[in-house]
Amino acid sequence: MTAPVIGVLALQGDVREHVAALTAAGAQARPVRRPAELDAVDGLVIPGGESTTISKLVDIFELRDPIDKRIADGMPVYGSCAGMIMLAAEVLDGRPDQRGFDGIAMTVRRNAFGRQVDSFEAPVEITGIPGGPLHAVFIRAPWVERVGENVEVLGMVSDGPASGRIVAVRQHNLLATSFHPELTGDPRLHAYFVDLVRTAR
Numbered sequence: 001m002t003a004p005v006i007g008v009l010a011l012q013g014d015v016r017e018h019v020a021a022l023t024a025a026g027a028q029a030r031p032v033r034r035p036a037e038l039d040a041v042d043g044l045v046i047p048g049g050e051s052t053t054i055s056k057l058v059d060i061f062e063l064r065d066p067i068d069k070r071i072a073d074g075m076p077v078y079g080s081c082a083g084m085i086m087l088a089a090e091v092l093d094g095r096p097d098q099r100g101f102d103g104i105a106m107t108v109r110r111n112a113f114g115r116q117v118d119s120f121e122a123p124v125e126i127t128g129i130p131g132g133p134l135h136a137v138f139i140r141a142p143w144v145e146r147v148g149e150n151v152e153v154l155g156m157v158s159d160g161p162a163s164g165r166i167v168a169v170r171q172h173n174l175l176a177t178s179f180h181p182e183l184t185g186d187p188r189l190h191a192y193f194v195d196l197v198r199t200a201r
């Protein structure tokens, strides 16, 4: 069986790290900047970066409708940090002009942890990923405040002032995390997404 082709939305953010992590997890990974490149992938990663900038560039590069259409057709998408914000139906503390995709039925709060501390690391247990908690890196990260009934909560912060905050969710073929697994060298989250893409294909 050939490896699934997974694109990384390459408008802004840590694209290279996701390409490397997907490759390590067994996918054929490539950057996506144009609608024709989107047509050629089985799944898409929206990286961390700055959601307001990504939102603007999505319009400039004429990718909004094509991505919404692929999501409606069931293409798997994984959003990390800013990518999680781009997949949220509702954003709190967002900029009035920022717009996400028709993604996950959830409300996220932008820069939520930042009121306490900009960046931190914590172990997070993820449902469906065996082998112990992931070492989660949070950088001006959002958290999830509310989820719709079809959204599965996969992980929460288990300790400290943010204890109980939702940081990993899945709705059918859409996956989102507040944190950055592409920065830690642990391939398990990307492998989970590659499996999801394989199954959906």
Ligand SMILES: NC(=O)CC[C@H](N)C(=O)O
Residues within 6 Å of the ligand: 047, 048, 049, 050, 051, 052, 080, 081, 082, 083, 085, 110, 111, 139, 140, 141, 142
């Ligand atoms: N590391 C990140 O992706 C930060 C997200 C950023 N704070 C935003 O609002 O998009």
